[in-house]
Amino acid sequence: MKKLYFICLIMIVHVEYLTAQEDHLTKTFALPSNNYKVNDTSTIEPLTKPVKVVSIIDQKSETFKRELEVWNAFLGSVDLQNIGFIFLVRPLVDLDRFKKHWFEEMQMNYPFFYDQSNKIFVTNSISEAKPGHTMVLDKNNEVIEEGGKVINTDPFNLYRSTLHNLTTEMGIKKAVRGEITEMKDGVLKTFYNSAPIYVTEDGTLIPSKLAKDYIISRRFIMQTSPLSDTVRLMNNNRR
Known part of the structure; x- marks a missing residue:
């Protein structure tokens, strides 16, 4: 009886191993024509x-x-x-x-x-x-x-x-x-995958060094989009 139990246990472990292996196989997608x-x-x-x-x-x-x-x-x-x-x-x-x-x-x-x-x-x-x-x-x-x-x-x-x-x-x-x-x-x-482009609120281009100075000084805050390389600087000192 014990022998049969161990045989069954080994078979279960083997099946689980094969299933785990299949889960890690790379799938190839059949493209449409x-x-x-x-x-x-x-x-x-x-x-x-x-x-x-x-x-x-x-x-x-x-x-x-x-x-x-x-x-x-x-x-x-x-x-x-x-x-x-x-x-x-x-x-x-x-x-x-x-x-x-x-x-x-x-x-x-x-x-x-x-x-x-x-x-x-x-x-x-x-x-x-x-x-x-x-x-x-x-x-x-x-x-x-x-x-x-x-x-x-x-x-x-x-x-x-x-x-x-x-x-x-x-x-x-x-x-x-x-x-x-x-x-x-x-x-x-x-x-950024490439160097961002910095612009003012009205779209005027700003040199990168100057833009970074503005950001560090907190005079401007960055407005960004995950789909664009353009960073718009918004005035942070409005009253």
């Missing part, structure tokens, strides 16, 4: 880029409009020559109505992918329980980072940091503009 691409006037070809971001767009989500607003800003802060965005839209609505909303109402000057047969989602085992799910793929289309909606701060910072590090390793410089926020050795660090 260009047949599924829905375009407007853009000539961008996301599938050909060396680095890709795949995001599931669920138009039934309560935060759908806000997500598109953030993605639109995100697109303007990265090098689209080297980073491609593959927006997979769940086939749950009328395509013509969605095209009008995407291109005209939300002014997304970027294609999306629409598969009426749902094949892309089935092939990649993407369930409906993952609205807003996003993945960053390397040049081999292997998933190196994944998480939730970009409207949440942690995923937003994580995707930008991952894209910055991945493109830097590939020799692509300054592919992500604005502030990069990432966790290093348990410490949260924020830095």
